[in-house]
Amino acid sequence: MLVIYNSKSKQKEIFKPIRANEVTMYVCGITVYDYCHIGHARLMVAFDVINRYLRYCGYKVNYVRNITDIDDKIIKRALENKESMHALTTRFINALTEDMQALGTLTPDSEPKATDYVPQMVTLIETLIAKGLAYVGTTGDVYFDVTQFKNYGKLAHKDLEALEAGSRVAIVEAKKTPLDFVLWKMSKENEPYWPSPWGNGRPGWHTECVVMSSLELGQPFDIHGGGNDLKFPHHENEIAQAEGAYEKPFVNYWMHVGFVEINKEKMSKSLNNFFTIHEVLREWKNEVVRYFLLYGHYRSPMDYSLEALEGAQSALDRLYGALRGLALPTEIIENDVAKAYETRFMEAMDDDFNTPVALSVLFDLVRELNRNKIEEPDNVIALAQMLKKLAAVLGLLTEPVENYFQQDAHSAIAANEIEALIATRRSARAEKNWAKADEVRQQLAQKGVMIEDSDNETTWRYQ
Ligand SMILES: [Zn+2]
Structure with a gap:
């Protein structure tokens, strides 16, 4: 029985999908104006494993991960580079795809781009204005009025006053209250724009995800994921718009992935303490990086360090090493000793996708496999097949064994x-x-x- 930690209830809940045997899942993806760093990689790999495990359990998964291709940072970078916004975002969408392939993530079922959904975003904003949940500010930008949505703060577990006191929201005179957030932003000269009833402009980031997720998956859908930093205000603001506009629940399970830290500080572009996926993959094998990212539970923060990557390398060497010299037939051999490991592996993954425990099961399996090479040769093939099968759920041991040992970045x-x-x-x-x-x-x-x-x-x- 699969149990998922729901950020909204702050507890583990038994997973019950809306439609039997089907899962609808939306993950806030990348704003494409630069190379992704290891923090992004962790988010992508965490949800890739969740996607793979749900499929392994027999669910038909519809996994949507959006691409934000319109945003202030994109506009600024394109101007700095003297290139078109489209040229910039195309370049970094390609880099993102390359990174994701290198890290062995399965392609999502859909990767909608924000710029493909602007008219639908305009429709949502019109609905919110008609319902008295949004207003045109004094500068012409359109804002969501958080005081008019009674459940505002339910995901953050704070009321309006506490949120206002705790957040560093800039006081903008055009807004009624500081936490009001922009739905439509008027364009300045030389900025890309779309037409709307309020004038030429572009949608706000929080509006994008509401439109793309509910149009692709329906409302409500099962799982909405993202990085821990998106919980507030991004996801809170998504809930306010979706539930405000359509008066029905938006999402059943909210899942948030912890940060990658360096010396206890979040790896981020703004702190300039990040390593890009490109850089790291020049030094380390693809699967070593993937192993490193799965070694911590997805909700906990994890430290990026040379020692951690070295540890991942030697752990993965052991897993691959156990398969060395074994010729595995394609026909699967049923074996109770091997089957017991699958049960334990699934127990770990059923407990809120606990990859560190799942990996420890693989190491127990490897110990048994190595011992059986001498003591019980009859079990060896079945154990090795099980090792490969379970590792594949984590996207590991996907290379031919000798290829793995023969590739070395340095x-x-x-x-x-x-x-x-x-x-x-x-x-x-x-x-x-x-x-x-x-x-x-x-x-x-x-x-x-x-x-x-x-x-x-x-x-x-x-x-
Ligand atoms: Zn989002």
Whole structure:
């Protein structure tokens, strides 16, 4: 029985989807004006695992992750770069797709772009004005009137007064109260704009997600996710608009992912303490980064450090190492010893997607597998197949084993050069030129490459 921590009730709840065996899930995606950093990667990988596990449990999942391609930061960056907004966002959507592929995330079922939904956003704003929930401010921008929505603050668990006192909202004279948020922003000269009853302008960020999620998934839908920083005000503001306009619940389960921190500070663009996914993948194997991101529970903050990545590398080496030299048939072998690990793995994942515990089950499985190689060879194939099957739910152990050991981001020698040297050594051995063969072996060792000869094959790995 799957249990999910709902940020709205602040407790774990039994997951009951709206339609049996189907899950509708929306995750606030990326504002595309720069490369994504490791904090973004964590959010994407966390929801990728949730998506994969729901499918593994047999749910038909409709996973929507939006792209914010209109925003003040985008406009500013495009002007700085002297390029069109479209050229800028296209470039970074491509970079995002590349990053997500490298991290092994499944493509969402839909990736709507905000700019494709502007007329529908205008319709929503008209509805809110008609209901007395929104107004045109003195400068022509349209605002949501938070005092008119009685449940405002329910997700943040604070009333209006406490929210106003606690948040650093700028006093803008055009607004009635400081927490009122912009729904439609009038465009300035040289800014991109769309027509509306209030003049040429662009939608506010909080409006985008309401429109894209409910049009793609219906209202209510099952799961809405995002980073912890989106809980307030972004998600609170989404609820106010959706429930205010349509007078029915918006979302059943709110899920929020913890930050990646560096020295106990949130990794963020504004603090300039971030590492981009591009940078990190130059130094570390793709799956090592993915493993690192799953090593903490998705709700807890996690520290980014060299030691943590090294730990992820050696842990993943152990998982792959257990599969070395085993030829696995495609036909799955049923086996009770192996099956018991699946039960334990699912218990961990059913408990609010507890990946650290799920990973510890994989390590227990590896210990059993390694022991059985000597003591119970009959179980070995079934255990190895189960290891691969469960790791795949986390998006791990997806590479052929030898490929994994042969890729090394900071190696001193490329794989094709190694293959060429091994071929030279093979000819030397065939000619019984042992001195030459040994020389090649030493040459490889100096570059950190170990070779092993079996019957008539030579395998290699970086040390
Ligand atoms: Zn959003």
